[in-house]
Every structure is written in C-alpha cells, then in structure tokens.
Amino acid sequence: MTATETQRAIHAVWRIESARLIAGLTRFVRDVGLAEELAQDALVAALEQWPESGVPDKPGAWLMATAKRRAIDLFRRNKLLERKHEELGHELETERTPDLETAIDNDVGDDLLRLMLIACHPVLSTEARVALTLRLLGSLTTEEIARAFLVPEPTVAQRIVRAKRTLSEAHIPFEVPRGEELAARLSSVLEVLYLIFNEGYSATAGDDWVRPALCEDALRLGRILAELAPEEPEVHGLVALMELQASRLRARVGPSGEPVLLMEQNRARWDRILIRRGLSALERAEKLGGERGPYVLQAAIAACHARALTPEQTDWARIAALYAELAELTSSPVVELNRAVAVSMASGPAAGLELVDALASERVLEGYHLLPSVRGDLLAKLGRLDEARAEFERAASLTRNARERQLLLERAAACRKPL
Amino acid sequence: MKVMVLVKATKDSEAGVMPSTEMLTEMGKYNEELVKAGIMLAGEGLHPSSKAARVRFSGTRRTVIDGPFTETKELIAGFWMWQVKSMQEAIEWVKRCPNPMLTDSEIEIRQVFEADDFGPELTPELREAEERLRAESAAKAAKK
Numbered sequence: 001m002t003a004t005e006t007q008r009a010i011h012a013v014w015r016i017e018s019a020r021l022i023a024g025l026t027r028f029v030r031d032v033g034l035a036e037e038l039a040q041d042a043l044v045a046a047l048e049q050w051p052e053s054g055v056p057d058k059p060g061a062w063l064m065a066t067a068k069r070r071a072i073d074l075f076r077r078n079k080l081l082e083r084k085h086e087e088l089g090h091e092l093e094t095e096r097t098p099d100l101e102t103a104i105d106n107d108v109g110d111d112l113l114r115l116m117l118i119a120c121h122p123v124l125s126t127e128a129r130v131a132l133t134l135r136l137l138g139s140l141t142t143e144e145i146a147r148a149f150l151v152p153e154p155t156v157a158q159r160i161v162r163a164k165r166t167l168s169e170a171h172i173p174f175e176v177p178r179g180e181e182l183a184a185r186l187s188s189v190l191e192v193l194y195l196i197f198n199e200g201y202s203a204t205a206g207d208d209w210v211r212p213a214l215c216e217d218a219l220r221l222g223r224i225l226a227e228l229a230p231e232e233p234e235v236h237g238l239v240a241l242m243e244l245q246a247s248r249l250r251a252r253v254g255p256s257g258e259p260v261l262l263m264e265q266n267r268a269r270w271d272r273i274l275i276r277r278g279l280s281a282l283e284r285a286e287k288l289g290g291e292r293g294p295y296v297l298q299a300a301i302a303a304c305h306a307r308a309l310t311p312e313q314t315d316w317a318r319i320a321a322l323y324a325e326l327a328e329l330t331s332s333p334v335v336e337l338n339r340a341v342a343v344s345m346a347s348g349p350a351a352g353l354e355l356v357d358a359l360a361s362e363r364v365l366e367g368y369h370l371l372p373s374v375r376g377d378l379l380a381k382l383g384r385l386d387e388a389r390a391e392f393e394r395a396a397s398l399t400r401n402a403r404e405r406q407l408l409l410e411r412a413a414a415c416r417k418p419l
Numbered sequence: 420m421k422v423m424v425l426v427k428a429t430k431d432s433e434a435g436v437m438p439s440t441e442m443l444t445e446m447g448k449y450n451e452e453l454v455k456a457g458i459m460l461a462g463e464g465l466h467p468s469s470k471a472a473r474v475r476f477s478g479t480r481r482t483v484i485d486g487p488f489t490e491t492k493e494l495i496a497g498f499w500m501w502q503v504k505s506m507q508e509a510i511e512w513v514k515r516c517p518n519p520m521l522t523d524s525e526i527e528i529r530q531v532f533e534a535d536d537f538g539p540e541l542t543p544e545l546r547e548a549e550e551r552l553r554a555e556s557a558a559k560a561a562k563k
Contacts (some may be wrong), residue, residue, distance in 0.1 A: 012507035059511075062420070109455070216502055223457030273460050273500060 006051045007155055014043055017060040018139040023111035025067055030174055032118055033164030036136065042067040084372040112137070113176055113228040116221075120189040123170050128163035129192045131156050137224075138196075138217045148214050149199060186229060190238045190295065193218050193225070197242050201249070201353075217248050226281065236285035237296030243278030244302035247271040259403070263311045275306045297326040316346035333362040369398035373408060380415060389415035421460070421531035422501050422509045428494035429520045433467045433487065436521065437562035445517040450532065451499070458512070492525075 018039060024033035042063045056062040119132040130149075134140040142160065146153040165202045177185055200214030222239040229235050251269040254260050282303050285296045292300070301322045308314040323339035325334075336359055344352025356375050376391030392412035396405045438446070446523035471486035488494060497519070503509045509528045518524055 008505075008507045012505060012511040015504050015508050016511055193523065213504075220457035220502065224455065227455045227457075418549065 003051045004262045006055065007047065009055050010043070010050055013046075013055070013059045013063075015139050017063055018043075019112060019115065020060065020108050021063055021067060022124050022136050023115040024064060024108065025071070026115060026118070026174060027111050028068065029071055031168050032115070032136065033168055034071075036164070038067040038070050039063070041070050043357075066339050106401045109228055110176060112224065114174055116189050116228070116409060117176065117185050118167060118172055118174070118226060119173055120185075121167065121170075122185075122188055123166055123172065124163050125159075126192070126195070128166070129188070130195055131159045132163045133189075133192050133221070134196065134217065135160055137221055140217065148211065182229075183232065183234075186225075186232055186235065190234060193222050194238060194242070194295075196221075197245070201245060212249060215242070215249065218243060219246055226284075230290065233288040233290060234293040234295045236281045236288070237293060237299045240278045240281035240285060240299035241295055241302055243274045244280060244299060244306050247274035247278060247306065260395040262305060264359065267309060270306070278306060279303055292325065292329075294329055297322055297329065301326075314345070316342050320346050333359055333365050334368075337365070337371060338372060344378055344381075350379040353378045353382065367398055369395045369404075371395075372398065376408075376411065376415075380411070385415040420503060420505070422503060422529055423529045424499040424501060424509065424513060425495050425527040425529065426464075426497040426519050427527060428468070428491050428496040429522050429523040429524050430491060431521050432496040433468070433469070433491050433494065435467050438456075438519075438521075442517070442519075442521075446519065449516055452515070453512070457502055458501045459481070460500040460502055462497070464497040465495060469480050478559070496520075500531070 021039045021042070022032070022035050023039050026032050028034055029038070045066050046059075046063060050056075095210055116133070116137060119136050120129045124132065131145055134145050134148075135142065140148075142157045143153055145151075152287040152317070176182065186253070197218035198213050200211040200216075200218065219239070220244055221240050222235075226235050226239045247270050248262070248265060250271070251265040251267070252260055260266075278299070282296070282299045286292075301319055304315050304319045304322070320342035323335060323342050327339055328333045337356065340352045340355035340359070343355055353375070354376060356371070358373065359365060372391040373395035376388045376395060379385075379388035379391060389412045392408050392415065396408035396412065399405050399408065450459070450462065453462075467487065467488040471488065473484040473486075473488070475484060477480040501509060501512065503512065506528065508518065513526050513528060519526070
C-alpha cells in the first residue's frame, strides 16, 4: 500500500469507527468534548504509524486501545481526577485485547444511543444539535458541515466548540432515559435528523452534490437509530418517511435542473429499493401499534404516493383521511391546507374550496403563497377564472422564488383565455 | 453513493455446496453489523448457474442458452447493495467480511450510477414556518 492509499484507508476506517469510538470513550470519560479529542488523537496516531506498520487487522480496536491509553496518560497528569484514573487504569489493565473488543461491541449500541441523545440534547440550540450530530455521529468534518449548510467554517467550528462546552458545564448524565422521557428526548433526535434530511432534500443553491449526500447521512443515522431504539414507532416512521422521500430524489429534478412536481414525476425513476425499505419501515412502525405520531402519519401519506404506479391510481380519499388525522394531532393550518388539496382530488374542487376558505382567516398562513395558489387552482377548476387569476397574481406577489413566480404568472395569464 | 458488492462464484458454490452452520452464523453477524451501521440496502444469495439462463442478442435474433456456464470465476453467487460515503469505505467494509466461500474467493465492488441524477432543488419557502411538517409539503400535493 502506498502512503496515499493508507491515508485513504485510514479515513475510511474513521468513517466506519469514529462514532462508536467517540460513544465508547464518552462512557469512560463522561465528557463528549474530551472523548472526541481523544478519538482525534488516536486518529493522528494512526496517520503517523499505519503508513509504516500497515493497517491493523482490527483497526477499530486499535484506535480504541490507543485512545484509552491517552485518556489514562491525561488523567495521570491531572491529579484532580485521580479516582477516575484508577477506575480506567484498572479496567484497561484487567482487560485482555480480545475481551476489549467484545466489551466495546457489547456496549456499543447503548453507547451510540446515548451519544445521539447527548448530541441532540435540548440544552443546545438547534444549529448546535445539527452540527454536533453530523460531527460526532455522521463523522463529517467541520468543513463538510459548513459546505453543506452554506455557513462559514469558523462559524460551524465555533458552534461545535460551544456546544461541547455547554454539555460539559451542564453535566448531562450519560444515560438512556426510559419510557416517556425517552420518547421526549428521541423526538429531539428525530427532529434533528429530519432537519438534516430536508436540508439535502430541498436545497436551494450551491454545491448540489453535497446535498443529496446530506439526505444519505440523515438516512443512515435514522437507520442506525431504528436499530438502537427498535420499539419506538416514530423512529421507524421517520425512517420510512425519509426512505420514501429519498426514493424520489432523482425524479424531482428535470434535465435543466428545474423542479418536477410529484404528480408529473416519471415514476419509473423512483428508487424501488428505497420504496420497499420505506414501506417495510412503515409496517414495522404500524405493527408496534399505539396512536400514530406525526412521522408515521406523514410516512403513511408518502406511502400512498409510493404505492400508486400512476398518478391516477393515487388513493386520495385515504390521503385526505390521513391528513385529517395529522391535522388533529398538530392543529397545523398548513396540514389543513394539504388536506384541502387531497379532499379536492378525492371529492372534487368544490369540497376542497370549502376547506380552503375556512383557512382564510388563519394568521399563520397570511403571506403564505400556497394558500392563494391552491385557491386559484381550485377556482380555475370550477371555471371561476377571474377570481382564479386574482389568486394566482396574489400568490405570485408573495413567493420569493423566481421560478415559482414565473409559473404562477403563467397560470394567471392562462386564466384570461376561455378554457 | 451506492455500491453493488458482488460475491464471485467458486467451484463449490457452482456445485451447490451449502455453507456450514458456522459460516452462516458468521455471515449473519456480519450482515447484522451492516444493518446496524445503516449502510445495507439489500442483499441476496444466488442459486448456481445450473439453474440459470442467458439470452443472447444478435440483430433481431434472440437465442436462449441454458446454464450451467463454464467460466466460474466470472459468475456471481450473491450480492449486496450498500450506501457508503466512498469506494474506500466499501473496501474497508468488505475487508471485514468473513470469507464467503470454503476456498479462496473474491468479492467485487461496483459503483452504482446515480450521482449525476441529483440536481439542485427548488422549494425554499416551504421550510420556514413549520419545519417538520413541510417536507410532505403543500408544494407537492398542493400545486397539483
């Protein structure tokens, strides 16, 4: 192996091992920041030694052993932490190497889950949770995170440093809560993962190749989480939702980069493997029973689209019913607007318009261009062209997206001609 | 990126020699690791080529050739579909695989076409007010 090859191998090993490494070390030193530093030190040691000695057979165990030795050195130098050092030293000395690896493997699931819960802890800002999760669990570099979110690198670096300090000062217990508390904490993890996914799914500009990669990162972390918390329906719900949405990624963009809406997409381009995975994750969620949460419901809606081989086969009545359930759960007017569209598809534009008109007074939707856009669409279908045109023009004045504005103005213009 | 990981056939696999319990156990553990790492999308083992068929194309002619086929080393005994960050990551994962065969064997990694299918997306307004609920958003259902 040449030096470059070894370096590439080391980085690949890092991708595979770093989250487990940091999670395991956090259990020992009870400090995410310190654990990450120790893991980084081990990586540096690998970069120094492996080009000469070769990549060891069990690179993960090598990195862990090296990092733990560093931890002990560090604690030896720090008399204040004498007790911890004794615990650690004892543990390392009594463990033979093969057992060491078994020990890592046995606890790794819990360690990873704890690390996810810490990285997404409510004491941190949302941006910090996102950055820390990608850094500690997605093994992305600060530079990669910055590029993905179109933020200057020092900003991300600072966010991560501050987040680690906040966690350290808050003495967050390194444990997995049970029952309702776990569900509450998990919902923060789910929110962060979905945020990351959406950043990749609805990116607006810039490095378009980085962004689908973000969808992949979020999905991979979601799948890991589903293995760590298999009894949580909402975890499977989110995974199902992400798999199903990701299945459409390559159909969402036309040849010149223009967005292609769901009903116009070439369904042959949908990724059948991801659809199958999405549907089975949804099935897992539904088998667990209980009241359906927002992710399970959104996944169920996405599944209705995925199951329809042609747009005409879409089960709009079922989608409308799912949106009704979702609207009740979230009391969100945006969901209600979606329901109106589904109802119009299932029962005709007049039924949809009735629901849309009921939303007219919602303050949250004030200035939201999709409200007049949907209303215009329904009015046009009912042949009330003058009213439709006014709605499309209003929608065009509200959107901040040039392409969309153009589309809306075109629709407004079309309303002038008799159909 | 997606890669297809191809387990090449051997004389034994072509002869239909079934793996031992020990091998199956080890392979099961490995598969579990792949699932837990969130990289495995799919994977199957294939019957020997004695049960296979090929269709040869020549102009408008189609000729069916029944298995078994002779060039064992070029046949495939099984495959995985993985989602990984890089070819190198796939290689590191394959190195962790127990030997899938009783004799010397080979696993091939091929990248799946997809990267250039992706492009920039365009629904910026949809995220601000209610982040979580936006993805299955009004834009998709509503604008139709």
